Amino acid sequence: MELSHRKVTKTMRFVDQQGTLLSNQKVSVKQTNHAFLFGCGAFDFIPYVLGGEDKYKQLTDKWLEIFNYATLPFYWGNFEPEEGKPNTEVLMNTAKYLTDKGVKVKGHPLCWHTVCADWLMKYDNATILEKQLERIDREVKGFKGVIDMWDVINEVVIMPIFDKYDNAITRICKEKGRVGLIKEVFDRAYADNPDAVLLLNDFNTSINYEILIDGCLNAGVPISAIGIQSHQHQGYWGKEKLEEVLDRFSHFGLPIHFTENTLISGNIMPSHIVDLNDWQVEEWPSTPDGEQRQAKEIEEMYRILFSHPLVEAITTWDFTDGAWLKAPSGFVRLDGSKKPSFEMLKKLVKEEWWTDMTVTTDENGCVTVDAFKGDYEISCDGKKVKTELLDDEEMVVMI
Amino acid sequence: MELSHRKVTKTMRFVDQQGTLLSNQKVSVKQTNHAFLFGCGAFDFIPYVLGGEDKYKQLTDKWLEIFNYATLPFYWGNFEPEEGKPNTEVLMNTAKYLTDKGVKVKGHPLCWHTVCADWLMKYDNATILEKQLERIDREVKGFKGVIDMWDVINEVVIMPIFDKYDNAITRICKEKGRVGLIKEVFDRAYADNPDAVLLLNDFNTSINYEILIDGCLNAGVPISAIGIQSHQHQGYWGKEKLEEVLDRFSHFGLPIHFTENTLISGNIMPSHIVDLNDWQVEEWPSTPDGEQRQAKEIEEMYRILFSHPLVEAITTWDFTDGAWLKAPSGFVRLDGSKKPSFEMLKKLVKEEWWTDMTVTTDENGCVTVDAFKGDYEISCDGKKVKTELLDDEEMVVMI
Numbered sequence: 001m002e003l004s005h006r007k008v009t010k011t012m013r014f015v016d017q018q019g020t021l022l023s024n025q026k027v028s029v030k031q032t033n034h035a036f037l038f039g040c041g042a043f044d045f046i047p048y049v050l051g052g053e054d055k056y057k058q059l060t061d062k063w064l065e066i067f068n069y070a071t072l073p074f075y076w077g078n079f080e081p082e083e084g085k086p087n088t089e090v091l092m093n094t095a096k097y098l099t100d101k102g103v104k105v106k107g108h109p110l111c112w113h114t115v116c117a118d119w120l121m122k123y124d125n126a127t128i129l130e131k132q133l134e135r136i137d138r139e140v141k142g143f144k145g146v147i148d149m150w151d152v153i154n155e156v157v158i159m160p161i162f163d164k165y166d167n168a169i170t171r172i173c174k175e176k177g178r179v180g181l182i183k184e185v186f187d188r189a190y191a192d193n194p195d196a197v198l199l200l201n202d203f204n205t206s207i208n209y210e211i212l213i214d215g216c217l218n219a220g221v222p223i224s225a226i227g228i229q230s231h232q233h234q235g236y237w238g239k240e241k242l243e244e245v246l247d248r249f250s251h252f253g254l255p256i257h258f259t260e261n262t263l264i265s266g267n268i269m270p271s272h273i274v275d276l277n278d279w280q281v282e283e284w285p286s287t288p289d290g291e292q293r294q295a296k297e298i299e300e301m302y303r304i305l306f307s308h309p310l311v312e313a314i315t316t317w318d319f320t321d322g323a324w325l326k327a328p329s330g331f332v333r334l335d336g337s338k339k340p341s342f343e344m345l346k347k348l349v350k351e352e353w354w355t356d357m358t359v360t361t362d363e364n365g366c367v368t369v370d371a372f373k374g375d376y377e378i379s380c381d382g383k384k385v386k387t388e389l390l391d392d393e394e395m396v397v398m399i
Numbered sequence: 400m401e402l403s404h405r406k407v408t409k410t411m412r413f414v415d416q417q418g419t420l421l422s423n424q425k426v427s428v429k430q431t432n433h434a435f436l437f438g439c440g441a442f443d444f445i446p447y448v449l450g451g452e453d454k455y456k457q458l459t460d461k462w463l464e465i466f467n468y469a470t471l472p473f474y475w476g477n478f479e480p481e482e483g484k485p486n487t488e489v490l491m492n493t494a495k496y497l498t499d500k501g502v503k504v505k506g507h508p509l510c511w512h513t514v515c516a517d518w519l520m521k522y523d524n525a526t527i528l529e530k531q532l533e534r535i536d537r538e539v540k541g542f543k544g545v546i547d548m549w550d551v552i553n554e555v556v557i558m559p560i561f562d563k564y565d566n567a568i569t570r571i572c573k574e575k576g577r578v579g580l581i582k583e584v585f586d587r588a589y590a591d592n593p594d595a596v597l598l599l600n601d602f603n604t605s606i607n608y609e610i611l612i613d614g615c616l617n618a619g620v621p622i623s624a625i626g627i628q629s630h631q632h633q634g635y636w637g638k639e640k641l642e643e644v645l646d647r648f649s650h651f652g653l654p655i656h657f658t659e660n661t662l663i664s665g666n667i668m669p670s671h672i673v674d675l676n677d678w679q680v681e682e683w684p685s686t687p688d689g690e691q692r693q694a695k696e697i698e699e700m701y702r703i704l705f706s707h708p709l710v711e712a713i714t715t716w717d718f719t720d721g722a723w724l725k726a727p728s729g730f731v732r733l734d735g736s737k738k739p740s741f742e743m744l745k746k747l748v749k750e751e752w753w754t755d756m757t758v759t760t761d762e763n764g765c766v767t768v769d770a771f772k773g774d775y776e777i778s779c780d781g782k783k784v785k786t787e788l789l790d791d792e793e794m795v796v797m798i
Contacts, residue, residue, distance in 0.1 A: 157610070177650070178610060179617040207607055211556070211577060215614015218578040251576065 005309045006036065006353070011368045011394045014361050014380050021365035022399070028379040031355040033068050033102055035373035035390060036306065037257070038349050039315030040331070042070030042098060042105075043323075049094045058336055063319050066331070066346050070098050071259075071315055072147070074107045074139060075115035083119045088142065095146045102375075106315075107147045108259075109154035109201065110136050111185045113162050113169040120168035125175050128168045133188045140192035149197040151227060151259065152189050153182055157204040157212060164275070179215045190222040201227030201259050205245050213252055225312065226252065227259040233269040233276055233327055236297040239304060246308050257313040258305055265294035265321075265339060266328035279325060286321055286328035286339065294328075295340035302348055404708045405435065405752070410767045410793045413760050413779050420764035421798070427778040430754040432467050432501055434772035434789060435705065436656075437748050438714030439730070441469030441497060441504075442722070448493045457735055462718050465730070465745050469497045470658075470714055471546070473506045473538060474514035482518045487541060494545045501774075505714075506546045507658075508553035508600065509535050510584045512561050512568040519567035524574050527567045532587045539591035548596040550626060550658065551588050552581055556603040556611060563674070578614045589621040600626030600658050604644050612651060624711065625651065626658040632668040632675055632726055635696040638703060645707050656712040657704055664693035664720075664738060665727035678724060685720055685727035685738065693727075694739035701747055 014022035040063060048056030072095060073079070080086040095105045111132055120128050140150060159181075160173040173181045182200065189198050200216065200223050202209050216223060226249055230237065237245070249256055265286045273279045298316075305311045317323075321330040321339075331342040355371040361380075371389050378385050383399045413421035439462060447455030471494060472478070479485040494504045510531055519527050539549060558580075559572040572580045581599065588597050599615065599622050601608050615622060625648055629636065636644070648655055664685040672678045697715075704710045720729040720738075730741040754770040760779075770788050777784050782798045 157606070161606075174650075177613045177617070179613045183617060207556070207560075208610055211607055211610045211614060214576045214578045215610060215617060218576070218582060218614060218618035220618075251573075 001303060001307045003307060003353075006306065007370060007372055008389050009368065009370050009392050010389050011366055012378070013394070013396045014365045014367075015396060015398050016381065017398065019398075022361055022381055023363045023365050025361045025365075025380050026358055027361060027367055028358050029355060029367075029369050029371060030377045030379070031372060031374050032377050032386070033375035034349070034353070035388075036353075037069035037104060037313035037315075038067050038345075039069030039071060039106070039313055040067045040319050041315070041317050041323075042067075042094075042103075042319070043073055044319060045070070045098060046072075046090060046094050049097050050090060055336070059320060059332065062332060062336075062338065062342070064101055064103070066342070066349050068102065069104045069106070069313060069315065071106050071108050071317075072098075074109065075112070076117045076120075076135065077115045080117055080135075083117070086138070092143065092146065095143065099146055104149065105147045106149040106151065106197075106199075107139060107143065109151040110139060110189065111152065111169060111181075112154040113159050113167050113173070114155070116167045116169050121166065121171075123168070125172050129172050129176070129184065132169070132172070133184065136185060136188045137192055140189050140196065144193050144196075148193060148195060149199070150189060151199045151201045153185050154201045155203060156182055156200070157202055157206075157208045178212060179219055179221070182212075182216050183219055183221050186216075186221045186223065197224045198222060199225050199227040199257060199259065201229065203229035203231065203260075205249075207248075210248055210251075213249075217252060223254065225255040225257050227257050229260040230258055231260060231262040231276060231317065232297075233262060233264055233279070233325065233329070234271050234273065235268045236263060236301070239300065242301060242304050246304075246311070250308075250310050254310070255312040256308070256310045257315070258311065259313070259315050260317045261301070261314060262317050262324075262327065262329045263294050263297045263301065263341070264327050264329045265290035265341065269327075276325060281326055284322075284326045284328055286333055290328065291340050295344040298341045299344050299348065302345065306348075306353065400702060400706045402706060402752075405705065406769060406771055407788050408767060408769050408791050409788050410765055411777070412793070412795045413764045413766075414795060414797050415780065416797065418797075421760055421780055422762045422764050424760045424764075424779050425757055426760060426766055427757050427776075428754060428766075428768050428770060429776045429778070430771060430773050431776050431785070432774035433748070433752070434787075435752075436468035436503060436712035436714075437466050437744075438468030438470060438505070438712055439466045439718050440714070440716050440722075441466075441493075441502075441718070442472055443718060444469070444497060445471075445489060445493050448496050449489060454735070458719060458731065461731060461735075461737065461741070463500060463502070465741070465748050467501065468503045468505070468712060468714065470505050470507050470716075471497075473508065474511070475516045475519075475534065476514045479516055479534075482516070485537070491542065491545065494542065498545055503548065504546045505548040505550065505596075505598075506538060506542065508550040509538060509588065510551065510568060510580075511553040512558050512566050512572070513554070515566045515568050520565065520570075522567070524571050528571050528575070528583065531568070531571070532583065535584060535587045536591055539588050539595065543592050543595075547592060547594060548598070549588060550598045550600045552584050553600045554602060555581055555599070556601055556605075556607045577611060578618055578620070581611075581615050582618055582620050585615075585620045585622065596623040597621060598624050598626040598656060598658065600628065602628035602630065602659075604629075604648075606647075609647055609650075612648075616651060622653065624654040624656050626656050628659040629657055630659060630661040630675060630716065631696075632661060632663055632678070632724065632728070633670050633672065634667045635662055635700070638699065641700060641703050645703075645710070649707075649709050653709070654711040655707070655709045656714070657710065658712070658714050659716045660700070660713060661716050661723075661726070661728045662693050662696045662700065662740075663726050663728045664689035664740065668726075675724060680725060683721075683725045683727055685732055689727065690739050694743040697740045698743050698747065701744065705747075705752065
């Protein structure tokens with residue numbers, strides 16, 4: 001597996017505060033974070049930050065053993081159940097708790113037809129759109145500096161023909177068309193925070209989504225990255241499909257984020273189910289065999305994605321079993337214990353793809369290291385500096 | 400069936416050359432052409448114009464009994480089999496023959512991956528695109544005033560993934576993306592003839608085509624009308640599908656042209672065939688039962704389309720049986736005799752939806768007629784005028 005795009009070959013020249021070369025010195029190069037975004041749903045952080053309960057503390061501490069990237073829920077219907085009373089403070093405190101730990105936070109989503117605010121439906125379409133855009137202003141400006149990454153709009157391929165129930169967003173998407181609505185919400189989010197990473201996100205990986213992206217880009221929609229969902233409750237896609245999807249969505253040359261990944265450790269959902277939400281079960285146990293399978297699939301899938309130059313993020317949707325659809329979709333079981341998938345992913349993220357080495361400078365005070373891109377703590381001569389290693393350019397380290 | 404959108408309620412006031420009201424006079428109101436485009440493939444006109452053979456004279460005269468709108472072939476591979484030697488003269492003479500008869504002509508198509516010029520493949524992609532755009536300049540400018548209606552680009556949904564054989568257009572579509580290539584060719588055709596009717600045309604009527612059109616319109620592509628193919632060799636769509644397609648493609652508010660309609664009078668092609676071109680048979684007879692069925696289907700389909708306000712054109716692809724795929728897809732049999740579908744469509748176009756009446760002016764010299772939109776010859780007091788009846792605005796006829 002070719003991973004050179006994930007690494008730097010960095011020459012560092014060490015000098016002390018007086019500018020004297022530090023020759024023949026031991027240097028410790030310890031990675032502290034990945035440039036790559038290893039993400040997971042971080043919904044469990046909300047009750048912890050709100051109430052401080054120990055059970056959440058234990059969960060979230062396990063979460064932090066692996067991940068550097070969190071998805072927080074901004075579903076309009078839950079975020080602002082009553083018009084004018086958004087849960088801003090709770091989300092802000094949670095986001096800050098995460099960023100203080102070095103975790104990048106993404107808000108999900110700003111516009112979606114599901115879990116939408118019911119109170120919107122009393123307005124006419126022009127007013128709904130106005131309120132949608134004001135909502136974007138409020139969140140994107142309000143969280144700027146804490147959250148600079150957004151799933152701007154979710155599942156647009158189905159949005160105007162979604163017919164499970166009436167909702168305000170399907171109404172305006174039907175009227176404005178898919179690309180028209182995408183353009184409105186992206187233009188607004190971009191105006192609110194031009195430095196933000198703005199994602200289009202969909203579970204539809206067919207040619208429909210390709211044509212939608214193609215249209216958006218030609219219409220000048222400021223999409224920073226393509227979001228691809230991969231909820232595999234009905235079985236692992238496998239290498240072939242995964243590579244085929246990567247191949248098709250690479251044509252645009254944009255970064256690709258796997259935004260919502262699910263691989264389960266229990267029985268597979270029957271293939272005749274079209275909308276995953278239609279599969280409602282009393283319980284959905286995690287099994288020993290399923291856990292081995294999940295760990296293997298996680299390994300294969302993450303290896304393939306990490307080796308693809310355009311993939312910049314992989315987010316597994318559930319950290320704990322039993323969340324969405326009660327599926328055994330997490331890295332930890334219902335009792336909080338770690339599954340083989342947890343250990344597998346931790347090994348990849350914090351050992352195999354992680355740099356922690358000791359080297360010795362030559363007589364010119366130089367070392368050249370082959371290191372995964374990310375944040376580092378570099379120690380030499382009893383002192384430490386923090387730095388980023390992101391490119392191959394030679395660097396002087398004054399220590 | 401509501402047809403008010405196809406008609407005018409026109410009050411005409413008749414005066415003689417001295418301005419005297421022509422009261423209580425008989426007026427004959429005879430339609431000479433439809434505003435609606437009743438079209439058919441007009442490939443048979445080419446050998447007639449070239450060679451004047453009687454068999455083609457008989458065919459094309461029958462064609463002219465019904466149709467006012469002709470599709471002429473501009474397939475690049477046939478139009479310019481050797482680079483720099485296009486068959487311009489033959490097409491120009493045929494187009495002029497048709498326009499002299501009051502027939503509007505459309506050129507089909509300017510860009511397509513099928514029947515493409517093989518000699519393009521020796522060039523790199525930048526050169527292929529340049530030659531494609533020059534080709535558009537040559538045809539659209541060269542035929543301006545004779546042909547002002549073009550299928551600019553054909554079957555783009557499949558274009559970049561078409562894999563039956565290598566061809567120059569799939570190559571550039573793969574590189575530029577669907578919307579990117581559509582924009583290039585449309586912008587060029589529009590620059591060459593801003594008054595032309597420019598069509599996007601596809602056989603794919605799925606959500607893919609909807610999203611493609613949506614993207615194009617948001618990207619500012621100057622599409623005048625949406626072209627929908629309806630080759631029904633595998634059986635008539637039926638009322639429900641037809642109305643569903645009309646409904647979905649009406650959202651854009653653009654005129655809709657049914658550009659390539661086929662209903663056959665023989666055995667139906669099996670449904671497992673995906674690409675119609677894969678059905679190669681020695682012969683495909685027209686049967687008496689099939690001919691009755693075809694006439695009924697033609698009637699129902701044309702009635703539905705004519706009653707839809709956004710439909711402006713219906714073109715049946717083959718006039719004569721045995722052309723594409725040897726199918727019994729025409730209005731006349733292989734021996735040139737008229738099928739029931741011919742008589743049925745002629746009855747609709749030239750009787751039921753046709754205006755030919757005699758009325759009497761009142762004491763103010765006025766008559767009000769309820770007439771199908773189109774061209775008219777109006778006679779009164781032994782004299783004739785030609786005029787168009789297209790709106791309800793009151794009109795003074797000086798005769």
